[in-house]
Amino acid sequence: MATVMEFTSPAAEFPLGSVFETVPTVTVELERLIPHETLVIPYFWVRGAEVEDIEAVFEAHAGVRDIRLIDSVENEYLLRAGWDREYVGVLNALAEASLAVLTGVGTQDGWKFEVRGESREDISEFREFCLREEIPIEITAVHALLPIQDEGYQLTDAQREALVAAYESGYFNSPREASLEDVAEGLGITQQSLSSRLRRGHRRLIAATLVQE
Numbered sequence: 001m002a003t004v005m006e007f008t009s010p011a012a013e014f015p016l017g018s019v020f021e022t023v024p025t026v027t028v029e030l031e032r033l034i035p036h037e038t039l040v041i042p043y044f045w046v047r048g049a050e051v052e053d054i055e056a057v058f059e060a061h062a063g064v065r066d067i068r069l070i071d072s073v074e075n076e077y078l079l080r081a082g083w084d085r086e087y088v089g090v091l092n093a094l095a096e097a098s099l100a101v102l103t104g105v106g107t108q109d110g111w112k113f114e115v116r117g118e119s120r121e122d123i124s125e126f127r128e129f130c131l132r133e134e135i136p137i138e139i140t141a142v143h144a145l146l147p148i149q150d151e152g153y154q155l156t157d158a159q160r161e162a163l164v165a166a167y168e169s170g171y172f173n174s175p176r177e178a179s180l181e182d183v184a185e186g187l188g189i190t191q192q193s194l195s196s197r198l199r200r201g202h203r204r205l206i207a208a209t210l211v212q213e
Contacts, residue, residue, distance in 0.1 A: 003120045004102070006141040009111045013136055014090045019057045020108040023049040029196070030104030030113075031078065031203075035095035039065060039082045042091065045199075047076045047192065054079070063089075073195055090135055097126035102154070102207055103200060116207065154208050159201035162187065162194055 011017040019026055031043040046054050051069055058067045058081060065082035072078065083091055090111070094101060099115040099122060106112075117123045123142060130137050155163070165187055170177025184194040 002116055002118055003123050003142065003144055004114065004116050005099075005123050005126075005139060006112070006114045007137045007139045009090050009113070009135075009137045011106060011108055011110050014106060014111050017106055017111065018061050019046070019049075019054060020106070022057045023053055024108045025049065026054065026107075028106040030101055030106075031199075033091070033094060033101050035098070036082075036085075038085055040085055040091050040095045041080065041082055043070065043078060043080050045076050045078050045196075051077045051079075074191060076192065076195065090130070090137065093126055093129045093133070093135055096129055097122050099123075099126055100207065102204065154204045155201055159197050159204065162197035163201045163205075166194075166198060 011020045017028075019028065026046055026048040029045040029047075031045055034041040034043075051072070054077065055067055055069070058064050058079075063083045065084060067079060067081045070078045070080050085092055085095070090113075094115065097117065099117050102114040102116055104111065104113045115126075117126070127137075127139070129135070162183075166172060166178075166183050169183050169186065171180070171183050180191050180194060184191045187194065189197075
């Protein structure tokens with residue numbers, strides 16, 4: 001049975017965390033993780049800093065092969081990096097255990113992850129890898145993924161509210177009948193917060209309905 005685990009890790013222990021030493025105000029959100037034969041390729045969103053500063057920090061990291069800007073939305077930037085699989089860290093541990101990253105958000109205070117394995121064995125493999133390689137993590141929750149109709153598609157209340165508001169306002173229509181600014185104003189939140197909630201909500205819906213075994 002598919003199993004979900006939540007855990008935390010110190011900021012510096014995750015390769016992307018190197019940015020916090022130079023740009024302490026930045027927030028990094030892992031979008032997806034693609035294991036490769038020689039690389040681990042993460043796509044991640046960053047906000048709270050200029051993209052040039054972010055790229056410069058990652059380019060100087062010992063484990064980075066390349067870094068490139070993929071897209072930008074207002075003051076958020078989507079980047080793609082290539083990390084050497086020989087660089088030991090949480091990134092490699094997730095790739096080795098073939099865990100799907102549902103959420104991964106980092107600040108200078110540390111990282112919070114929610115990952116899914118096809119079975120408890122996948123979760124155990126990840127924990128054993130971290131223990132063997134002395135990668136510090138703190139597991140905060142482990143639970144079986146219940147049927148999606150009983151779990152509300154794993155959405156938080158904020159994500160559900162944002163998705164429903166965007167839908168009802170016509171944000172998803174073509175052509176759009178409402179802008180991101182319109183929906184955010186109606187909810188009383190910033191466009192950046194709304195964009196983040198919609199993105200995370202979409203990811204959870206896809207994980208629960210399209211890729212769940």
